[in-house]
Every structure is written in C-alpha cells, then in structure tokens.
Amino acid sequence: MTSVGIDAIEIWTGKLVLDLPNTFAPVKGEDPEKYTKGLGLHTSSFPDVYEDIVTMGANAAKKLMDRKGLTPEDIGRIDVATESAFDNSKPVSTYIAGCLEQVYDGDFRYANKGERKFACIAGTQSLDDAYNWIKAGRNRGRAALVIATDTALYERGDPGEATQGAGAVAILIDEDPDLVELSTEQGYGSMDETDFLKPNQQFPSVDGKRSMQVYLARMREALEDYESVAGRTHPDDFEYIPFHTPFPGMVRKAALLGFRHMSRDTEIEDELEDEIGRQPRKADFETWDDYEEAIRAYMDDLKTTEQYRDWYARVIEPTLDISSRVGNWYTGSVHIARASALKAAAEEGKDMAGKQLLLGSYGSGAQAEIHAETVQETWLDEIDALDVDGQLAARTEISFDDYELIHDVHNHEKEIEVEEFSQPEGEFVFTGWGRMNERR
Numbered sequence: 001m002t003s004v005g006i007d008a009i010e011i012w013t014g015k016l017v018l019d020l021p022n023t024f025a026p027v028k029g030e031d032p033e034k035y036t037k038g039l040g041l042h043t044s045s046f047p048d049v050y051e052d053i054v055t056m057g058a059n060a061a062k063k064l065m066d067r068k069g070l071t072p073e074d075i076g077r078i079d080v081a082t083e084s085a086f087d088n089s090k091p092v093s094t095y096i097a098g099c100l101e102q103v104y105d106g107d108f109r110y111a112n113k114g115e116r117k118f119a120c121i122a123g124t125q126s127l128d129d130a131y132n133w134i135k136a137g138r139n140r141g142r143a144a145l146v147i148a149t150d151t152a153l154y155e156r157g158d159p160g161e162a163t164q165g166a167g168a169v170a171i172l173i174d175e176d177p178d179l180v181e182l183s184t185e186q187g188y189g190s191m192d193e194t195d196f197l198k199p200n201q202q203f204p205s206v207d208g209k210r211s212m213q214v215y216l217a218r219m220r221e222a223l224e225d226y227e228s229v230a231g232r233t234h235p236d237d238f239e240y241i242p243f244h245t246p247f248p249g250m251v252r253k254a255a256l257l258g259f260r261h262m263s264r265d266t267e268i269e270d271e272l273e274d275e276i277g278r279q280p281r282k283a284d285f286e287t288w289d290d291y292e293e294a295i296r297a298y299m300d301d302l303k304t305t306e307q308y309r310d311w312y313a314r315v316i317e318p319t320l321d322i323s324s325r326v327g328n329w330y331t332g333s334v335h336i337a338r339a340s341a342l343k344a345a346a347e348e349g350k351d352m353a354g355k356q357l358l359l360g361s362y363g364s365g366a367q368a369e370i371h372a373e374t375v376q377e378t379w380l381d382e383i384d385a386l387d388v389d390g391q392l393a394a395r396t397e398i399s400f401d402d403y404e405l406i407h408d409v410h411n412h413e414k415e416i417e418v419e420e421f422s423q424p425e426g427e428f429v430f431t432g433w434g435r436m437n438e439r440r
C-alpha cells in the first residue's frame with residue numbers, strides 16, 4: 001500500500017483582530033504581560049458578523065480545492081470537526097458541501113459526510129478516520145477532506161475569555177501525500193473528565209486550572225502508550241513537536257513534561273546529573289505524593305538548564321507563532337501548530353524532507369493522542385502556498401466596545417443587528433439560520 005497522509009492544508013482566520021495586551025488587558029485591569037509572557041498571546045482572531053463555522057470552513061476548503069485543482073468528484077469523504085456546532089442533527093459538513101456546490105461543477109452526492117466531536121482532539125480523530133478509510137481501500141481513488149472549524153468563545157468574565165479565537169483549517173488526506181505521511185502507530189490517554197464541557201449550552205463551563213492538569217495527565221499517558229507500540233522516544237528524534245495549543249503557556253508545560261519523559265535514561269540525563277541530579281524514580285519513594293513532589297522539583301530545575309532551553313527554542317517555540325497571533329481555534333489548534341513549525345522551517349531554509357514530527361493532540365473531556373509524521377519531499381511547495389501572514393495582516397482591528405458587540409452577535413441567545421466591520425471579498429457569508437449561505 002502506498003503511503004497515506006496530509007496532502008495539503010489551508011487556513012481561514014476570522015477576519016477581525018483584538019489586541020490583547022493593549023486593548024483587552026487595560027479594560028480588564030490586568031497586566032499586559034499576563035498575556036504576552038504568561039499566556040503567550042498577543043492578538044486573537046474573531047469572526048465578523050457575516051462569518052460563522054460554516055463560512056470559515058467553506059472558505060478554507062475552497063482555497064484548498066482551488067489550489068489543488070480539485071472538483072467535488074475527487075473527494076469521497078468530508079468530515080467536519082467542531083465543538084461549536086449549532087445543529088444536533090445535520091452535520092456541519094452538509095452545510096459546507098452546500099456552499100461549495102454553489103461554485104463548482106458537480107456535487108458531493110457520492111461522498112460520505114459526517115461530523116466528529118471530542119472537543120479539540122476531533123480534528124485529529126477525523127484525520128485518523130480518513131487515514132483508516134483510505135488504508136482500508138474504501139476510497140476508490142478519492143481523497144478525504146477534513147475541516148476543523150470553531151468559534152472558541154467563552155462567557156464574558158470567564159477566565160477563558162483571555163484565550164478566545166476563531167478560524168478554520170481545511171486538510172486534504174490522500175495517498176502519496178505532498179506534505180506529511182501519518183504513522184500507523186498511535187498512543188492514547190483517555191478518561192471521563194468534567195473540567196470543560198458544553199451540555200446544551202453555547203459557552204463552555206470550565207474549571208481552567210483543573211483542565212490544565214487533565215491535559216498534562218492525559219498527554220503523559222498518550223506518550224507512554226505511544227512508546228509501548230513505537231518504542232522509546234528521544235527528544236532529538238523529532239524536528240518539531242506541535243502540541244494542541246489552547247494558548248502557548250499551556251504548551252510550555254506540556255513540552256517540559258515531554259522532555260523529562262523522553263530524556264530519562266539517556267545521555268541527556270547523564271549530562272545533567274552534576275547540575276540537577278538524576279530524575280526521581282518511583283521505587284525510591286514511599287508515597288505517590290512524595291514522588292510527585294520530587295518530580296515537580298526536578299522539573300523546576302530542568303527548565304533552567306541549557307539543554308532544555310536549547311531544545312525548547314529549536315523544537316517547540318517555532319510551533320507557537322501562529323497561535324500567539326490567533327488565539328485558540330479548538331479543533332484546528334494542533335494543525336496550526338504544525339503549519340507554524342513548517343512555515344518557520346521554510347523561512348529558515350531548512351531541508352525538512354524525511355524529518356519526523358511528533359503531534360500531541362488533546363481534547364477536553366478528555367483524551368490525548370500522540371502520533372508521528374514524516375515530512376515529504378514536496379513539503380516546501382505546500383507551505384510556500386500558504387499565505388498565513390497576508391491573511392493575518394489583512395484582519396480588521398476592533399476596539400474593546402466592538403469586541404463586546406461581536407461577542408453578542410455570536411451569542412446564539414441574543415438577536416442583535418450590527419454593521420459589518422470588514423468587507424467580504426468573494427467569499428461565503430452567513431445569511432441566517434437554516435438558510436443557504438451566499439457568496440459575496
């Protein structure tokens with residue numbers, strides 16, 4: 001069987017931008033450095049009044065199909081991953097297919113359409129579904145389209161408000177992919193958790209601090225599970241490690257955990273012995289609490305070492321650039337982390353062909369998945385075709401008052417009319433619930 005993986009990606013950002021340290025923090029009475037240094041966020045994307053998860057997803061998919069010269073008949077499967085769905089029956093993929101059918105000859109009549117839900121990990125789960133569908137030989141030579149689209153909005157006043165964002169990532173999965181091949185091996189960490197949920201409500205109920213602990217616990221289990229099938233990992237096995245990025249500060253914690261785990265019993269641990277001692281071993285402690293406390297103290301020392309800081313600057317920092325400018329895109333977040341890393345590699349002129357990435361995906365509720373990807377020979381053409389900086393620069397900046405209006409417009413419980421802040425430019429626009437979106 002030929003290789004299967006990601007052939008191309010496209011992103012579509014919400015068209016408005018909010019400056020967090022200079023516009024948001026002062027009104028909230030907060031230190032701007034909480035955003036820039038603590039959370040690692042500078043600006044976030046918001047949808048204009050004529051945007052929603054359908055229009056953003058359809059616009060990303062159209063860019064991708066046009067660039068790859070695809071027609072609907074080339075696609076045998078459309079899965080939308082979202083945690084912002086507004087319809088409990090019809091999948092968002094049907095709405096997006098309806099938009100695309102307005103502009104292409106042919107239709108998606110013979111394509112299997114669905115919607116995946118498991119908080120932010122659903123985008124990666126949809127990739128896995130597409131991979132399995134192709135590997136099983138059920139695709140009849142056709143590719144799969146995965147669209148991760150979300151408006152990540154929190155109740156006003158919720159601490160999560162600082163980490164909001166909106167945008168879509170369209171991903172084409174195919175045989176002989178041009179961007180990355182997906183590994184067969186995967187590791188999971190999965191437990192029933194109630195730290196972040198939306199039972200019949202638009203904005204999430206979140207226990208933010210607990211959600212961070214759950215993220216780290218599930219990610220550690222997923223890494224252990226991955227190693228049980230793929231063998232031991234070493235920090236230098238991977239050129240980049242894109243993690244799910246609700247905000248870059250979360251990834252700082254996940255990266256430290258990953259480095260500690262991957263460097264145990266390696267020459268890195270030997271080199272660091274004189275400086276910070278060896279990693280605590282469970283067998284040396286009478287209670288689990290004592291062991292955990294020793295691990296925490298070791299990690300505090302580890303993050304100050306030159307070895308860790310160099311590795312973080314090389315392997316993790318480049319994955320965070322786009323996220324720091326757009327905020328949380330929930331299901332799309334880990335996929336913009338991958339794009340961010342490959343974009344940085346292209347800008348540095350790195351030869352990435354054959355190099356390995358390790359993806360750390362996560363969804364609240366809660367599940368983490370680890371898998372590896374191999375960068376393909378043709379990766380650079382795909383990344384050069386992504387105009388992320390142009391799109392982000394073209395966003396319209398909003399004031400704090402505008403932000404509150406926009407937040408109300410996208411609150412399904414309110415019905416308010418607000419003028420558009422930007423102009424649509426030949427794109428799908430939202431025309432009302434239950435109505436076909438138009439192109440304007």
Ligand code: CAA
Nearest residue numbers: 031033034037038039120159160208209211212215246364
């Ligand atoms: N200068 C520098 N740093 C500062 C600072 C300053 N003046 N003020 C605060 N900070 C630092 C803090 O020390 C903290 O960093 P550490 O965690 O490394 O100590 C960071 O900035 C954030 O500050 P707070 O903890 O005080 O922020 P908060 O209490 O307002 O809320 C949050 C943070 C809990 C993450 C909140 O934004 C939230 O609830 N977010 C939504 C939930 C979320 O994203 N959880 C992540 C895991 S779940 C997941 O990943 C799924 C998903 O997509 C939602």
